[in-house]
Amino acid sequence: MGEILIETKDIGISFGGHKAVNKVSIKLEKGKLTTILGPNGAGKTTLFNLISGLLEPTEGQVFFKGTDITRLSPLKRIKMGMGRSFQLTNVFGALTAFENIRLAMQSKENIGFKIFTDHRKYHQLNEKTDKILEKVLLKDKKEFLASELSHGEQRKLELGMVMALDPEILLLDEPTAGMAIEEVPVMIDIMKNIQKSGTTIILIEHKMDMVKTLSDKLIIIVNGMFLTEGDPETVSKDPEVLKAYLGGGVLDELAAKS
Amino acid sequence: MILKKDISKRMMIFLGILLIALVILPHVSTLSTTTLFSRIFIMAIYAMSYDILRGYMGFINLGHALFFGSGAYIVGILFNNIGNTVPMFLVAIVITLIYSSIAALIMGKIVFRSKGGGAASVVAGAMTTLALGEIVRHTAERWRDVTMGADGLSFRIPPVFADRTMFYYYALIFLIVMTLILRQFINSPTGRVLMSIRENEQRAEFLGFDTEKYKLIGLQVSGIASGFSGVMFGVMNRFVNTELLTVQQTLNALLITLVGGTGTLYGAIIGSGFVNIVQSQLLNFRRVHPIFERWLLFFGAMYVIVVIFMPKGFMGLYYSITDKRKSKLQNQTIKETSGKTS
Ligand SMILES: Nc1ncnc2c1ncn2[C@@H]1O[C@H](COP(=O)(O)OP(=O)(O)OP(=O)(O)O)[C@@H](O)[C@H]1O
Ligand SMILES: [Mg+2]
Numbered sequence: 342m343g344e345i346l347i348e349t350k351d352i353g354i355s356f357g358g359h360k361a362v363n364k365v366s367i368k369l370e371k372g373k374l375t376t377i378l379g380p381n382g383a384g385k386t387t388l389f390n391l392i393s394g395l396l397e398p399t400e401g402q403v404f405f406k407g408t409d410i411t412r413l414s415p416l417k418r419i420k421m422g423m424g425r426s427f428q429l430t431n432v433f434g435a436l437t438a439f440e441n442i443r444l445a446m447q448s449k450e451n452i453g454f455k456i457f458t459d460h461r462k463y464h465q466l467n468e469k470t471d472k473i474l475e476k477v478l479l480k481d482k483k484e485f486l487a488s489e490l491s492h493g494e495q496r497k498l499e500l501g502m503v504m505a506l507d508p509e510i511l512l513l514d515e516p517t518a519g520m521a522i523e524e525v526p527v528m529i530d531i532m533k534n535i536q537k538s539g540t541t542i543i544l545i546e547h548k549m550d551m552v553k554t555l556s557d558k559l560i561i562i563v564n565g566m567f568l569t570e571g572d573p574e575t576v577s578k579d580p581e582v583l584k585a586y587l588g589g590g591v592l593d594e595l596a597a598k599s
Numbered sequence: 600m601i602l603k604k605d606i607s608k609r610m611m612i613f614l615g616i617l618l619i620a621l622v623i624l625p626h627v628s629t630l631s632t633t634t635l636f637s638r639i640f641i642m643a644i645y646a647m648s649y650d651i652l653r654g655y656m657g658f659i660n661l662g663h664a665l666f667f668g669s670g671a672y673i674v675g676i677l678f679n680n681i682g683n684t685v686p687m688f689l690v691a692i693v694i695t696l697i698y699s700s701i702a703a704l705i706m707g708k709i710v711f712r713s714k715g716g717g718a719a720s721v722v723a724g725a726m727t728t729l730a731l732g733e734i735v736r737h738t739a740e741r742w743r744d745v746t747m748g749a750d751g752l753s754f755r756i757p758p759v760f761a762d763r764t765m766f767y768y769y770a771l772i773f774l775i776v777m778t779l780i781l782r783q784f785i786n787s788p789t790g791r792v793l794m795s796i797r798e799n800e801q802r803a804e805f806l807g808f809d810t811e812k813y814k815l816i817g818l819q820v821s822g823i824a825s826g827f828s829g830v831m832f833g834v835m836n837r838f839v840n841t842e843l844l845t846v847q848q849t850l851n852a853l854l855i856t857l858v859g860g861t862g863t864l865y866g867a868i869i870g871s872g873f874v875n876i877v878q879s880q881l882l883n884f885r886r887v888h889p890i891f892e893r894w895l896l897f898f899g900a901m902y903v904i905v906v907i908f909m910p911k912g913f914m915g916l917y918y919s920i921t922d923k924r925k926s927k928l929q930n931q932t933i934k935e936t937s938g939k940t941s
Contacts (some may be wrong), residue, residue: 436774448808458787460790506807
């Protein structure tokens with residue numbers, strides 16, 4: 342196994358007695374694309390929230406590059422090189438597509454608290470922003486307000502914003518959610534390109550077929566619990582996994598085991 | 600909407616003519632009109648400072664008058680106790696600058712601490728600012744030796760400010776300089792981050808911005824501008840009382856920005872013109888019927904009318920007209936190009 346970037350140890354959180362994430366221990370390898378797979382409500386997004394610091398776990402720990410980050414604020418984690426996108430589209434609606442990505446770039450380039458220089462004067466930022474817009478195929482939409490973009494375009498914009506941050510590890514929460522079928526391959530291409538540039542990616546999905554070819558490794562989460570992991574071929578044929586996807590017995594079995 | 604490009608040529612010409620008209624104005628109008636316009640200019644900056652908070656940062660500050668009123672008190676107290684000279688005016692500016700940034704820092708540290716947004720924390724934040732404003736007002740009322748309490752403080756001003764026409768020009772310069780500074784602030788990298796915080800603070804944080812620090816800077820800049828406008832207001836009136844520190848005074852800024860257009864910066868100037876002219880006209884009608892003394896009543900009525908008929912204020916109206924023209928052009932070109940390809 343290569344270098345581990347992120348590790349969770351028995352991490353868990355409960356909401357009013359309901360264990361949304363229950364003692365999950367996973368290791369995420371550098372340079373790989375790992376997909377976290379599980380049915381609706383399995384706790385995938387919640388797991389991301391714990392890793393990115395949006396939620397504080399009720400038990401367990403998170404490590405990033407060997408450091409215990411369990412109690413660190415999201416901001417500190419981002420400064421350490423973590424980036425995330427959101428399942429529900431989360432762009433700045435009243436700002437243009439360009440400005441959305443330019444802001445991410447401004448953060449990345451550490452412009453700081455300048456109050457008397459014009460933001461348009463940072464030509465390097467503008468050029469880099471244009472490059473990202475090109476990568477996410479939004480170049481001709483750059484002057485549109487983010488709220489005027491189609492859902493699929495907003496998803497691309499969202500991805501562009503995290504790409505601009507150029508993080509070491511990228512947490513993508515269902516980047517294709519709600520996208521038109523014909524747009525999905527484009528998104529996959531974009532992700533492949535990010536991966537090629539050496540960025541580690543953790544992807545959340547619940548469409549098995551989509552991630553099989555893309556992922557180096559699958560991690561299956563069901564009912565808040567770790568079920569299994571491995572290479573896509575093996576895992577996708579695992580009878581337990583199939584059962585989980587068809588709904589039914591596996592949940593009770595897992596509950597009995599723990 | 601708010602991200603307007605640089606000013607067009609036509610706009611430059613319009614502004615040039617407007618400037619000439621404003622320079623001539625005091626020579627062709629009555630003294631009371633001149634004073635009314637001085638008031639409009641000063642209140643415009645006060646409202647603009649409020650717009651930075653509400654329109655650009657998405658922060659509701661019900662205690663905003665504390666900066667404005669304090670600025671007026673600072674200059675009044677200095678003139679009264681040390682001397683009504685120009686250097687003392689400059690000292691007042693410096694003290695207001697320091698006072699406002701410290702007050703904003705304290706206010707921000709208290710209000711911005713609770714993260715996460717949500718309706719509950721917005722209300723809690725607004726209530727806290729209300730309480731802080733009341734504390735300052737109460738202090739001014741109690742500190743009779745210096746502030747003359749509820750009677751208010753009259754003071755003499757330096758002779759250079761005494762001439763109403765000359766003061767009009769100072770107020771106009773104040774308006775122009777402050778507008779340019781605040782515009783620069785809005786267009787700065789920090790100003791842009793504030794806008795992203797207004798849109799979605801959590802997202803801004805996940806882009807790696809320390810949102811609390813940015814909000815503190817925004818509140819400080821806004822507080823300083825508000826304080827400066829208070830200094831000017833005090834000098835204009837040669838009088839300050841606790842009314843300048845009340846919630847009503849904050850609501851005046853809110854009304855002006857609503858009328859002019861929230862989040863547009865320049866809306867504050869138009870709104871200030873409109874609201875102040877309406878207010879002074881109503882006062883003239885007092886002789887017709889005593890109901891016209893009820894400013895608050897008209898204030899409420901104007902608020903309702905604006906919210907219903909002009910939700911984005913005058914600037915919103917203006918932008919929607921120019922945008923319509925623009926999008927018409929855009930549609931035409933889209934049709935043309937798509938016509939070519941098909
Ligand atoms: N902030 C919260 N407060 C209360 N319950 C929550 C919260 N966040 C998640 N949950 C609950 O935790 C469980 C897991 O939710 P989560 O969003 O993590 O699932 P998911 O695997 O991402 O599902 P989906 O595929 O639908 O996105 C659900 O039962 C959900 O209702
Ligand atoms: Mg989810």
